[in-house]
Amino acid sequence: MELSQESSPSPLRLIMTLGIAGFFSGLVLVSVYLSTLPIIEANKAAALKEAVFLVVPGCKSFKTLVMRGKKLVVQTNEGNTKQEKKKDAAEKIFVCYDDTDKIIGFAIPGGEPGFQDLIKGILGYNADQKIIIGFEVLESRETPGLGDKIMKDDTFRANFKALAVEPEITVVKPGTREANHEVETITGATISSKAVIRLLQKSMTRWRPVIADWVASQN
């Protein structure tokens, strides 16, 4: 009995061991987090920038637009209040210009639940012609070989080169597309492709009126 008491370490030593381990673990984690954070943020910004140039062909520069009240404004600062900053991060779109600083379209990020997880994408919108001119998936965990066809299927992607948003974007079965406002789903990726189409529909409902107001205010 005495022997076992002697061999077992004191509670203080046990607490100290775990405390020291936790302290050094925290130190390492915070250092790595702080040193990699700028690179991670830069990667995300670069991916978004690349996507903006892809979805609005001919885009040479862009500005970020955020909501202030019920109106779109060009973002000049990161938001004055914490609430504004949070809202700006969640809801922002990009206005794209050509060489001559003429507005050629808008890049609109959005998200919609797919088969596995949230599908995040960005679409290009031409407000003059009222057509969608491009779409890219930013983040997706759809099933490889099936759901991920939303990124790889050229026929599906071709739907978004000049997709009319009026009267409204409509889903049709593969091989039955007749009008400019119709999008064909993908065989074997119906849920994922419908999620993308819903993303487009919701983005258009949300942003078209405010974009029209902003364009009118610029003229």
Next chain:
Amino acid sequence: MEHLNESKRYHDEFVKGIWKENPVFIAVLGLCPALAVSNTAINSLAMAAATMFVLICSSILVSIFRNVIPKEVRITSFVIIIATFVTVADFTLQAFVPKIHKDLGAFIALIVVNCLILGRQEAFAFKNNVKLAAVDALGMSLGFGFALFCLGAIREILGNGSLFDVHLFGPHFEPWVIMILPPGGFLSLGFLLLFFNWFKVRQQQVKAKQEHIEQFNPIISLNSKG
């Protein structure tokens, strides 16, 4: 002689993880990432590299502090050490290879609960010196990587008709989509386990036959050895 014995020990500890005690094919450990991310060869190698980093670093650290960590809190200490290295790997992959980080998804974080890593700390690193612990961890992680690569290569070749994104069969190949879906992982693993077990049994039979010959006909066996 002692030096030879020591070299043999290091050699044995290294080789056992790759073949005799392969974590996936023999010990059947760490199957969660083995099945989940082995849909392509490149994902398999990335997961193997992340696991290798965590296993080797954790084993070295556990072995260094094995005399300081009280055995009553050893498991908690192992988990703290492993979780730290996993998070380091997570941030590093996210910063430097974002595409692979995106493909591996939540499974990088789940390396923390890979029973292979915790198992090696408990069974080996906590009882042996740093050099041996590092050699054991290297062997085990290479064995894990070998198993993941076999699974990933089979699934990518059959399920996508490609290896490392290089198409092998031309445009007329119809991919076996099931192979890159979860059932394909179970099927491939099942066949690989079957093969390795068959191979093990066959080796045992050959060995037994050899011993039998040596026992009853020592002259022939001596002659055959030259």
